Amino acid sequence: KLAHATAAIARDAGATVTLLELSEFDIPLYNADLEAQGTPADVIRLKEILWQHPAWVICSPEYNGSYTALLKNTIDWASSPVKGNPDWQDGGKSFRGKVVGMLSASPGALGGLRSQSHLAPLLINAECWLAPKAFALGSAGSAFDDSGALIQQAHRDR
Numbered sequence: 579k580l581a582h583a584t585a586a587i588a589r590d591a592g593a594t595v596t597l598l599e600l601s602e603f604d605i606p607l608y609n610a611d612l613e614a615q616g617t618p619a620d621v622i623r624l625k626e627i628l629w630q631h632p633a634w635v636i637c638s639p640e641y642n643g644s645y646t647a648l649l650k651n652t653i654d655w656a657s658s659p660v661k662g663n664p665d666w667q668d669g670g671k672s673f674r675g676k677v678v679g680m681l682s683a684s685p686g687a688l689g690g691l692r693s694q695s696h697l698a699p700l701l702i703n704a705e706c707w708l709a710p711k712a713f714a715l716g717s718a719g720s721a722f723d724d725s726g727a728l729i730q731q732a733h734r735d736r
């Protein structure tokens with residue numbers, strides 16, 4: 579919901595937005611033996627989309643004080659070189675120089691903020707620029723109206 583609300587706010591501000599749901603990508607758990615048999619088509623599709631966009635907003639819940647295995651797995655695949663594919667032999671190609679905003683949401687009070695402190699060094703390692711303003715939405719279960727918009731103006735402003 580936070581990702582969708584953020585996309586709507588960014589579009590209203592004039593940005594061209596591509597909204598990705600990781601559930602729409604058929605990406606298995608990373609395993610180098612599996613990769614040796616061929617990189618899944620949806621990994622290539624994701625690499626292309628990430629590469630085409632100069633800035634990203636990553637929006638994630640928090641599991642056990644960190645970001646999710648789904649997000650880590652997705653980043654691992656997206657940053658892995660594709661052997662025999664000249665376009666994607668450079669694993670860092672999709673990541674290098676991107677400007678990335680981090681958002682999280684949680685039913686808890688901290689809004690998944692701790693997940694961002696783990697995600698930040700991973701993104702820096704991938705040579706991304708982190709937007710200085712991050713946003714963690716606490717009590718997320720009551721933060722949206724029936725249309726999926728953020729209720730509080732202060733949240734929309736952040």
Ligand SMILES: Cc1cc2nc3c(=O)[nH]c(=O)nc-3n(C[C@H](O)[C@H](O)[C@H](O)COP(=O)(O)O)c2cc1C
Nearest residue numbers: 639640641642643644683684685686687688689690
């Ligand atoms: C394994 C697991 C660990 C969790 N750990 C945290 C946590 O550390 N902090 C937090 O705020 N919420 C935590 N939660 C609650 C999630 O914020 C909540 O389930 C949220 O709805 C997850 O989003 P999702 O349904 O999109 O996966 C955890 C949930 C699960 C399933």
